[in-house]
Amino acid sequence: MSRSPRPGSQPSRRRFLGMAAGVPLAAVTADLTIGAGAAHAADSAYVMGYFTESPSGLGTDYGLHLAVSTDALQWMPLNQNNPVVTPTAGAGGLRDPFIMRKQDGTFVVLATDLKGTDWSYNSQYIHVWDSTDLRSFTGYRRLKLHDMVTHSWAPEAYWDAGRGRYAILYSSVNSSGHNVIMVNYTTDFRSASAPQVFFDPGYDVIDANMTVGVNGVNYMYFKNNGQQKLVGTRSTSLDPGSFTLFGTPVSHGGTEAPTIVKSLTSNTWYMWGDTYNPNGIFYAWRTTDLAAGTWTELSQRDYTQPLSSKHNTIETITSGEYDNLVAHWGRPAWNRLKSYNFPDRYVRHAGFAGRIDPYPFDPYSDAQWKLVPGLADSSGVSFQSVNYPTRYLRHYSYQLRLDVNDGSSAFAQDATFHRTAGLADSTWASFRSHNYPTRYIRHSDYALRIDPVSTATERADATFSIVY
Template sequence: MSTEPDSGMPRPSRRLFLGMAAAVPLALSLGTASARAATGTPYVMGYFTESPNNLGSDYGLHLAVSTDGLEWTPLNQNAPVVTPTGGFGGLRDPYILRKQDGTFVAMATNLKGTDWTQESQYIHVWDSADLRSFDNYRLLKLHDMDTHSWAPEAFWDASRSQYAIIYSSVNSTGHNVIMVSYTTDFQTATTGQVFFDPGYDAIDGDMAVGVNGVNYMYFKNNSTGKLLGSKSTTLDPGSFTAFTGTVSHGSTEAPILVNSQATGTWYLWGDTYTPNGVFYAWQSSDLAAGTWTAVDQRLYTPPLNCKHGTVQPISQTEYDNLVTRWGTPAWNRIKSSNFPGRYWRHVNFVGRIDPYPFDPYTDSQWKLVPGLADSTGVSFQSVSYPTRYLRHFNYQLELDVNDGTSGFAADATFYRTAGLADATWTSFRSYNFPDRYVRHSNYVLRIDPITTTGAQADATFHVGY
């Protein structure tokens, strides 16, 4: 059995994806009880991207889709679908809301990069009929204070017949609080007022509205890097009180709540920046209890380099239309089964599994092309070095230039099989050494005979994005 210790990495941002079940409502956000529906409903995620050395950083709106809210397919080759033309020329912390009329509004922090001195009273806003185009770009002012408007989210407040935009800002208290501004059209908004102030630095509010008559908001205690839950029987500013213990993995922010209609399970997602930009998920059978247990990382794969995301349920037609409009990646990433925080990559032209994220991030992208020696098999072409392929040499996988020989073609060809440790995953059998499979040993990829349950786990992988 493998005993390799897993390790963490550099920082992401707040609020990533959700998961498991939501309707295609003509109202309300995914965290809202009435927005939940049957299992299998597709989802769209909006996000921006950052990587440890900023080789993959892009401050436009990116989209990904999923059929289960867990495994995500980036659209447009993981490039932005729209980028702000005003303000600071970039965005962070996007949020997509399906409005009461069934169309969408996208909003985001007016901030590019990590220069936190770029404070703005405004947020970016677009209208969109179907997320295939983004129209009526504008900056929306939320307050008159000399400070920021970060991490906007929105929900429909039926008691006011208005949308509430909640966001992080500093008011007269001198620390971050959750503010709220109200709007009917996202063209103008009321001057911000304090929505939630627990007496310490609080950011990143995410709502679940109307759950058995109670409204829940999870947020980050920015002083401790922990997530907390609060609740209220109304949506009135000042009515929420914290009621849970803390949830975190390292320093965690950007909480997202979602309920699985299939099982009734609640999921809480957190975007960590310590350790090093990993998204984690927790689950609970009872939102009112406020207790959470970790979800296995094998069950979810966020888009490459994604940061501080937002998820909304969509119809199957909308899903199909988004894929048609923006296209799916020409590359894959390959995740380890027994170390699901690690992905295939090459370092100094040696194949290995390393903790995500890293730069150059393209070293973990592979084009799975027809096998060089047998087109029913597969060969792994590097995105970073398109003339190079993974091949075995002395049983170790190396990234070498295809010299056109039959020997190279044989060494670089593998057959996909059902995963040796999990038949829903994948294993790769060598073309010219059919008793050997690709596995990791001391994090290095090689081909070996598989004779133990530990080796079966080492030889099992997930091919995704």
């Protein structure tokens, strides 16, 4: 759930997606069992739900946000990264949203009833919405799960075919005195059975994420809240108390909120994990053998989380649903630029100087750019600041800085660049100066400048990914 590192704080899970940008959506020819249920044969993309937090709160919002992807790795926020729906009851905000396609093909959205970081707020309820298409949300309500004086953190659900009901997993402090994974069963997400302890290893656990029916085995990952690690369990049944530990735990400096998703085009599984601090950093791992329980961490070159996103959920969708979501909520009117050799850093302005800094930071809008036709040559590109729209990234004495467009020819040329295939990776991008065509934008000691490029290090310094 993404909270400060204290016992009894945090829940999370979901899946991945990739960027739109005109990429054709791959077709899938067979049903795939992923997370809460089976992906439709037509599913070829993904939707992610999340809330947002940023270091000083400028990007913080406790409503439901959506992003889409075609590869479960590169994500495009919808609605300009603004919320698409916000709770109106309980705490008036949400954390840890979960999106699941139900057996009838429609969606249900669940979320923790909590706004902000008041971990002493104990809600016996969770937020619930229905949606046919994730473009509108109806039937908002809160579902009561228990009568205990404790929370209901990070709800997730899956279809239990043997019981003919949905199971809702969440974290609560039971009579044991530490967080355990609880379960309630429901047919309609309007009423639920009495709670049961689903999993209790004897220590504080939160953020259970279920993957059902992979070669007859069910997998549940959770956060060991004491060790700040993601831990795997498995069972051949879905009975409470039947899951046993297996595999090798993973973490990256303290990790929570596991979300597992399978690629729709290969035998690769991805696991996302969130940091427990409010900085909003995701890490990702991959495996081609879920049964082995071992994961390899991905480079941040390989994936891009939505801006300021926390505690994600991922569900598969069809290409038509993908297109409809983009058409309804809109693509971002801005981009970010990720460094190739420092993929945790993004191009930004600070004190009106161009540089690359580690994500996340505030103001987050310092790293948002409108890529507009070049001021001196429309076949090129100029970088217009989102939060200072009269200013553009330009070079001056070979250093890049953010200056007000004075309308001069000299300014237009200094602020115009030509995109080329990435000098270090042709799938990325490099930017050649318009009026100094032997020089490219690169970083040196994290400061941006234009320089001639010849060595492998310089080529890496001059290579960037255009992301959202």
